[in-house]
Amino acid sequence: MGEPHPPPAAHRPPDRPPALRARALARSFGRGSAALAALGPLDLDLAPGEFVCLVGPSGCGKSTLLRIAAGLLRPGEGELEIRTHAGRPTSMIFQDYGIYDWKTVLANVRFGLDIQRVPRKEADERARTWLARMGLADFAGAYPATLSGGMRQRVALARALAVEPGLLLMDEPFAALDAQLRTLLQDELLGLTQTTRTTTLFVTHSLEEALVLGDRVLVMSARPGRIIAERRPPFGRPRTGAVRDTPACTALKAELWQLLRGEVDGAAVRPAPNGAVSA
Numbered sequence: 001m002g003e004p005h006p007p008p009a010a011h012r013p014p015d016r017p018p019a020l021r022a023r024a025l026a027r028s029f030g031r032g033s034a035a036l037a038a039l040g041p042l043d044l045d046l047a048p049g050e051f052v053c054l055v056g057p058s059g060c061g062k063s064t065l066l067r068i069a070a071g072l073l074r075p076g077e078g079e080l081e082i083r084t085h086a087g088r089p090t091s092m093i094f095q096d097y098g099i100y101d102w103k104t105v106l107a108n109v110r111f112g113l114d115i116q117r118v119p120r121k122e123a124d125e126r127a128r129t130w131l132a133r134m135g136l137a138d139f140a141g142a143y144p145a146t147l148s149g150g151m152r153q154r155v156a157l158a159r160a161l162a163v164e165p166g167l168l169l170m171d172e173p174f175a176a177l178d179a180q181l182r183t184l185l186q187d188e189l190l191g192l193t194q195t196t197r198t199t200t201l202f203v204t205h206s207l208e209e210a211l212v213l214g215d216r217v218l219v220m221s222a223r224p225g226r227i228i229a230e231r232r233p234p235f236g237r238p239r240t241g242a243v244r245d246t247p248a249c250t251a252l253k254a255e256l257w258q259l260l261r262g263e264v265d266g267a268a269v270r271p272a273p274n275g276a277v278s279a
């Protein structure tokens with residue numbers, strides 16, 4: 001509670017080179033007097049294997065940051081460097097699943113492996129292994145249109161993880177799901193990422209989601225988004241979704257909300273009971 005803490009030195013984990021390193025990163029859209037400063041400048045380090053959650057007011061530049069990290073958008077100023085073990089790829093998961101309706105579930109999960117030119121037999125095996133892990137073994141031949149929202153997002157997760165990414169970028173991946181399904185998928189994601197130790201940058205509007213999943217939670221300012229604070233949820237690893245019900249989680253949720261409410265238009269923003277922030 002009280003004054004926002006300054007961004008601590010923990011932004012720079014000292015021992016190993018970061019998997020993602022941003023320095024003075026900024027991005028605007030448009031030119032001249034019509035230019036809109038969307039992001040930064042900000043510095044950010046993600047240690048290998050770290051799971052970092054980003055929360056911030058709507059429109060503060062979270063998606064812009066992820067799109068730059070994914071190589072979908074150029075930085076305007078500053079730099080962003082990704083250094084993954086053995087040059088492993090970056091995977092991105094969007095809120096709207098981003099899977100192909102004209103491909104079967106199996107072909108969707110195999111997609112990244114096909115791009116990496118993994119031989120067909122091995123790609124099929126790896127894709128089926130991931131489908132089984134996600135409880136979708138019986139749906140390999142189905143088309144996405146026949147699946148529920150939760151199943152589609154599991155397909156997107158299986159596709160993203162099948163390529164064994166060195167960096168996983170997730171942009172509000174569970175926002176379109178109902179509360180129960182969202183909780184289930186958070187728990188599944190916890191299990192998966194604690195096994196794979198995949199470096200992850202996860203954007204969410206839900207403070208609870210950020211606290212349950214993250215090694216660190218970074219709070220962004222209003223646009224142009226900069227990092228104004230960070231918190232480390234005091235839950236060890238491996239952890240389970242049971243941390244949701246702890247007093248520490250409730251207290252941190254309230255503290256994060258205090259930090260955020262100074263950044264958003266109080267009249268337009270309402271905290272939802274689960275700690276979600278919407279404008």
Ligand SMILES: Nc1ncnc2c1ncn2[C@@H]1O[C@H](COP(=O)(O)OP(=O)(O)OP(=O)(O)O)[C@@H](O)[C@H]1O
Nearest residue numbers: 029030036038057058059060061062063064065223
């Ligand atoms: N391609 C674009 N052209 C012009 N403006 C853009 C473009 N992409 C994003 N913006 C603007 O940049 C700002 C940041 O957008 P961004 O989508 O990164 O925010 P966000 O924090 O992810 O928002 P939300 O939480 O609502 O998803 C917004 O004002 C948005 O309108």
